[in-house]
Amino acid sequence: MSNQILKDKLAIVTGASRGIGEAIAHNLASKGCSIILNHSSPRSSSACSSVQASLSSQYPSQTFLVVQADLGTLDGPLQLVAACGGKQIDIIINNSGVSGNEFLPSVTMAQFERQYNINVRGPLLLIQAALELLPNDRSGRIINLSSISSSMGFIGQSVYGGTKAALEAMTRTWARELADRATVNAVNPGPIDTRMYQGTEDWFKEHIRPAMEMTPVLRVTDGEKGALDREISEEVQKAGGRRGLPEEVAGVVGSLCLPEMGFCTGQVVCANGGMRFQLG
Template sequence: MTTADSSVDKGSVSAVVGDKLSGRVALVTGGTRGIGAAICGSLAAQGAAIAAGFSGNVTKAEGFLADFQGRFGTAVTIHQGNVASADDCRRVVAEVIEQHGRLDILVNNAGITIDKTILKLTDDDWHKVLDVNLSGAFFLSQAALAHMVERGSGRIINVSSVIGEMGNIGQANYAASKSGLFGLTKTFAREAAFLLERAGKLSDDSVGITVNTVTPGYTATEMVAAVPEKVLDKITAQIPLRRLGRPEEIARIVHFLAADASSYITGQVWAVNGGMDM
């Protein structure tokens, strides 16, 4: 784990635009690139301290850290771990709480694809994608929920995909993992409210613990950039708005759901897909 506790004068940091999340700490898995990096930026722009998770590319993660240090006036840390490992999930959550003193927002954004048609998928192909995209979200959320219940408040936001809603040829494992997040979200949302009530921490003026899912459509990231141009043209033709999404458009919904003012929204699935599925 590496820390950059920025000493930049907040008055000179143009990227800080609000204080909706001031004093909050957010852990974003897969947070050093693509949609995850945009989410980190959006949360930090509202005053949140950021803990960005990453798996293997230390150089890129350190570059992310240096960039954040120059743009925002909030603390930022990076945390390396394997989301497919339950032990690593628990370790990273504990590490964030130890370093920042609390954890208010968990964004389960990390995800992988291994695309093959159903008859060509191996056992390993299936398990790897489910372990990262679904099991990882469970173990991280389980660890975070225990801390949030103890504190009486928190936000868990899962990043699913339009593929989880529609399915897609060659992505049975990915679609299953992303649609699995819907059931996980609704169950965690119910149990979070139940646990707060049992602990006597659920009241009319409480921000509570909410659990929601955001489902991006095809978004302009490194993952989509790897799709052949002809295939991408066909995909874009299926989107009513005729363009890819932008990472910041996904991030905006995440920071909306993370705010105290969204305390009456829980167990919901928020689609951001240009109308591809409606």
């Protein structure tokens, strides 16, 4: 049985076709939300439609609309908000993002522009486009998906880490500017078992191994080791710990959307197993 605490709420989830975005959509739907499921390109159309079909089957009384809009373009955010048909937008999850690791001498302007356009400008333009449709009673919720990379100083992440730091800075500003409309928070996942992280270079995974080993919740217990098959167990041992699950990040995001979280704003909330607190 679903928990209807967010019944009659409308949410936008960007990058909803897979990974963390898909998990967030399922979490919010289970709480009663209707959702605009955004994806950026025709390549993601089938995957996003599958998410829509799954949600519609489980929650037939709610509405789930798939909208293709490239948030890396100037028009994409406007197109996404227009799809709401003028309805109040109660929740916005800025999840869509791209990553890329490159050592400083090899960073190109094309890499810079792509990541900043999608990870920073996209959320800015989306919130700007949605302003008139946000609630006026502080019940709105805006959650920005940042990353542990914003504060860890990982090598090769001059650009990606910078985009997430910028997103966290905007989170704090929006929390003040939109205080009468919505709470605004960020969530900073660590290494999560998604297609994006699976495609990360081996040298980068080796670089963050010490951080993985020091992260409390990423350590695999003896009981968990027995439940892992040999291939997964060897991968975890090589990496220095397990990856987080999209559902674990979605749980944090979904909690921030609850009515009783109205006193939490301008924060960067941990979704990284405790990797961040190593910095003090």
